[in-house]
Amino acid sequence: MINSDLQALITTLEMAALTTVILLIIGTPLAWYLAKMTSRFKVIIEAVVALPLVLPPTVLGFYLLIAFSPEHLPGQLWQQTTGQQLAFSFSAIVIGSVLYSLPFVVQPLQKAFEQLGDSLLEAGALLGAGPIDRFFSIVLPLTKASFITAASLGFAHTVGEFGVILMIGGNIPGETRVLSIALFDHVEAFDYARAHLLAISLLIGSMVLLAAIYWLNLPKRPQDKARMEQKESLTYE
Amino acid sequence: MINSDLQALITTLEMAALTTVILLIIGTPLAWYLAKMTSRFKVIIEAVVALPLVLPPTVLGFYLLIAFSPEHLPGQLWQQTTGQQLAFSFSAIVIGSVLYSLPFVVQPLQKAFEQLGDSLLEAGALLGAGPIDRFFSIVLPLTKASFITAASLGFAHTVGEFGVILMIGGNIPGETRVLSIALFDHVEAFDYARAHLLAISLLIGSMVLLAAIYWLNLPKRPQDKARMEQKESLTYE
Amino acid sequence: SKAQQLSKGNSKPLRIAVAANFTPVLKILLKDFSKNTGIKTQVISGASGAMFLQIKHGAPYDVFLSADSRRPKELEQADYILKNSRKTYARGQLALYSSSHSMHASEPLSLDLLSSPPARFAIANPDIAPYGKAAKEVLTHLGLWKNYQSRLIKGINIGQTFAQIRSKGVTLGIVSNSQLVLNNLPGVIIPNNYHQPIKQQLVIIRASKNKAAAKKLSQFLLSAKSQATIVSYGYAQTNKAKS
Amino acid sequence: MSSTLHNHAALSEVSIDSPSQLDIKINVNYRQFTLTIQLPIPLKGITGIFGHSASGKSTLLRAIAGLEQTLEGEITLADKKLVDTKQGLYLKPEQRQVGLVFQNSRLFDHLSVLANLEYAVKRCKNNKLSLDEIIKLTELTALLDHRVTELSGGQQQRAALARAILAEPKLLLLDEPLSALDQHSKAQLLKMMLTIQKKLNLPMLYVSHSLDELQQVCDTLIVMSKGKVIDSGNIHQVIHRLNSYGDADIMHQQTSLSLPIKQFDNGHGLTTLALNAKQDIFLLANEDFEQQTLLRCFILASDISISLTEASDSSIVNHICGTIKQISHQRNNVLVTVHCNSQDFFVMISAFSLQKLSLTIKQQVYLQFKAGAVRTFIH
Amino acid sequence: MSSTLHNHAALSEVSIDSPSQLDIKINVNYRQFTLTIQLPIPLKGITGIFGHSASGKSTLLRAIAGLEQTLEGEITLADKKLVDTKQGLYLKPEQRQVGLVFQNSRLFDHLSVLANLEYAVKRCKNNKLSLDEIIKLTELTALLDHRVTELSGGQQQRAALARAILAEPKLLLLDEPLSALDQHSKAQLLKMMLTIQKKLNLPMLYVSHSLDELQQVCDTLIVMSKGKVIDSGNIHQVIHRLNSYGDADIMHQQTSLSLPIKQFDNGHGLTTLALNAKQDIFLLANEDFEQQTLLRCFILASDISISLTEASDSSIVNHICGTIKQISHQRNNVLVTVHCNSQDFFVMISAFSLQKLSLTIKQQVYLQFKAGAVRTFIH
Ligand SMILES: Nc1ncnc2c1ncn2[C@@H]1O[C@H](COP(=O)(O)OP(=O)(O)OP(=O)(O)O)[C@@H](O)[C@H]1O
């Protein structure tokens, strides 16, 4: 039994990690594009990206399930390409999570890019740095904190996701049964002791993980700290 | 029948609006504090704020339900103060939503505040602006986009919220029955026609709302636009 | 004072918490009930498990129609219900449902299909849903459980299982017969003796301020006419014997 | 205007122990730099701060403004304690009524030029200045609805200066506020600063790398080096002491003077200044002089030549008689200090000329310099 | 070094139609400002850009660098088209190999000083310069591991300059790169820029408000006003034309010269420059002159006096004979142009002296100026 929770944990971590990586890969250029574009389509794209927020996850899951089934185009294409059924597979819950968590990654990054301003990018370009180079040497370090926020929001939201994954994943142990579902099952099955235990482990685990992430993001050099403390006393009452 | 969906819509809007207002009121100082503090407790507070992300909503709802019931301290205090039971009330779903959506408001604001830098705040202080004044005259306009992001993430996430509200609200029409639950009910009741209709209305409504919000946030003056287009062509490939 | 209670009941509708799978049938029945008694009702549909928890934490429901008998029993033991109010109002009937099988297919759908297990097979979660538990018993009875165990798509409740099959993400599974009847879909009824009966029980909540109306509803649902309606919507015959 | 200048010159001489002063006793420590200042600064007129790059000028201003929280010590502004770290007193910048024009202008990006100025006006308590007038003086009229990111470097500095002045602080700190401006705009704005200084009786601390600028507007000069004050006091005296440091790299050696105007126009387009009872100095008349009684001017040491007799057929109009007080060799140059009644003049000649004229101490000589060599930068 | 100066001076004279030039034909339109430039700029040595604040200097540099996308027209850099809006050609800034030192330094906040410099080195293709050497020349050694926010204004400018040079572009644009520096650092860095200019054969466009600076390092000067080029060409010629605009506000009128060194030390600490076959000019010797054959210097018009006879008992060492070519009145001043063989000298005297000496055109006079009046700012 405890074994099955462990399996769910592993599935969860795999799913969340993969989802986060995909989210960053997709979300970064999307956020950049949204931050820099000014056409009137911008608002429409922004709204579409934000949509998963508004739909209840089970409903989103229902529509995704329809789309993923072999009867419909996305599911069909997947099956033709990979030879595997998409619905109720590990891939399905990853894709579902990506769609569901996309706004959590795109929006913080977009705002960070918007706030960044041009002057340092111009300076970089004049030192011969092309757009990709500028991204990694200037944008990324300057918006590191927002990337960490985006990644941790995306990761955490995926770990906590339940409705979508349950609908399109089908609770298959070792493949699509994740921690949040296991936890729900324990509660529903009156197994409160295990539910509490799992919830507390999840809480502590996540806290440690989040704290570690945020700690990594703290300034490191002592004088940085001194400066930040200065800052604080000026700007915070 | 359609009437009941309308009622759910009204409840949803009331809840989401109230929640968003409360989130901004609580979230702004919290985000400011987190952005400016450097003590090692920072990471712990950050992790606590981020926790609602990690717990599956139904599980969070389960624990909130226990806390809000008249048998436990928070519920007891509430009942003593207001004379009303907390669990299954409109107040309960607002409180639940606030807790659940807090990270979506705090994190974007915090990053925006961190990226803001000190130099303009120093300039403001030397023109005689106190901390509150500086906040409204400098910080707020410069981070307006992030406030809009925070508010729309908070609002949308509250509209889409399901698990927590279902658990602590109890799906009582006119009081705690919100759109997401109504939609779920339609799916559960095999009333797919109505589910689709409601989902599509929700989608279109949210898109219009989100688009309106983002549109408000676009630069207005023509020369701003010109500058931004310039920007784009430099920085975006 | 009874009249007073009644009139009070009229101003505040009777709140009925009902397991989602029974909601459509209940709504049909309630039309008659309200016409006959003038009692206004409010239907709150949801998962039995969640409602059970909510009742334990003070949910303002008057009647609870569970999808199982276990939760009503627990509520009874914990003294949350009106004494002797626990009644079986319906018995679940399982059916094999295939969403890929056309209604006009030459070969009719039959339980024989089960002997060659498909890659994926949907049932409700046996650990938490009564229909799931019964579905597991059916497979065990047929000696197929071991074969199926690794192929199962487990829904959170029978509603989700039905949705999963209907969306054709998975094409075969065991659902509630009433779902097929309500949606006018073909399926194969699974004999009731393949599993323990799925007793769906109702209870009247002790904290209810509307007990008189609640009792009336209980009586109404257990009446022969209502029971016949329930059966016509795909539930099994109730033995005259009480739970 | 003349009276202002007069007052300042007069007051700055006695202000060292007047009560209205800025008292600084502070320490600021950075990794590789320590600022240690113990100095009373008179709150009269404009006080210049001069020094090499990285000598700590900006750090000093930031400390006074309340932006250096790491400092230790005391700062008292006109009897009001701003900081006393021993007693745990630390006034916030917004409570100090100290204005600061930063080295980089720090305008608010999100506001137009006008809104930037109004930001200051709204938070100003007395409003003695008229917004329109300052806008006109800083030549910002055409730019009011521009975003600040659209301004040229010089325009940004003018807007920042206008904004700081409009806040009407009790003390205005200026960190190279005119570095991005051309000669002409610089002169205009310095004039404006003098007018406003007088109008509001607003003391200013003015950091600049240009001694010319400082000489023209400051009453007191503070010279900093490596985080310390190495000289301070009356501007003319400090400049004359700087002459002898022999470091021609940091400044042009010069004679710095404030002299009463005796006659605005001698009929030949020259203004006459009274050097002393017997001797006059002539310079090119400028209509701005008309309203003044005292003129601040300087004569570069390299602009003065020494002659043993009084030449008559040259275009040179100033011929002053004096005795050599000191001769100091600096590379191939010689700095000769010539005493004319009570005033020292500094003359830079080549070692070659020294030899040729065989000048010695106590010898009587004629100083010659052109009317154009008596420089005023702003009037 | 001497040969550099010599070459530049020589080449800049003929470079107008040499193929290696920067060809600019552009229009940039803002709401209240239009930049219209049609100009070939020789890619030799350092070209100065001089003009009032807001005359469009920064806009021109930004256009060349590729940061003004709203521009129309063509820019060709040494036969390579950078922009041709008619043909839809627009090279990105990073493809132009053009460096720019911004008016505000724009260092990368997230990197240390060293990492800022390395940023440029990593992206540089030829690496002819040694990082260590540039660090030493810009005196950044002690600051390498500082964050750029900890630097003083002058330190930031030095770091920005070092970074831009280390990128070794094909053309370096400098927008008031030394405005926050003191006299001494300024001279040091200008010297460095000349050395590097020669070493890399790297042409530079140099924007400054200080004509002194420009006179010392530029071969060609461009004068801008209100978005247009109002004069351009050989630096000495442009400066002499500027003298006659009569706008003493923008500059000190002066005679600008590049003269061969005849004798480094005449035995009396004076260096002799050959003005022409018959006449010499003396100035104070400086050890830096020793390595040079040609010296760039200027003499302020106010530093020269006119005498009808050659004085002998004065400390003044330069006495040049010439004839008056032009007399122009400017307020109470008179600008007298005196022709001495092939060289014009500009002399500012008072109207009073003009009258007293009753000077007329074609009259023969003696110009007198001190050795110290022959100014070199960097050597
Ligand atoms: N926050 C800081 N941390 C470390 N060192 C600092 C910090 N701020 C300033 N310094 C150092 O203190 C010294 C003085 O700096 P300051 O800015 O006061 O110089 P400045 O006199 O204004 O020079 P400039 O004329 O170049 O602006 C410099 O060496 C600088 O590197």
Ligand SMILES: Nc1ncnc2c1ncn2[C@@H]1O[C@H](COP(=O)(O)OP(=O)(O)OP(=O)(O)O)[C@@H](O)[C@H]1O
């Ligand atoms: N993006 C812009 N939008 C509108 N006007 C602009 C913009 N950029 C510059 N200008 C205007 O163009 C003119 C020239 O600006 P520019 O920065 O080129 O001047 P400059 O010669 O560099 O001046 P300074 O010496 O003060 O830096 C100014 O009047 C400025 O307000």
Ligand SMILES: [Mg+2]
């Ligand atoms: Mg400074």
Ligand SMILES: [Mg+2]
């Ligand atoms: Mg400029």
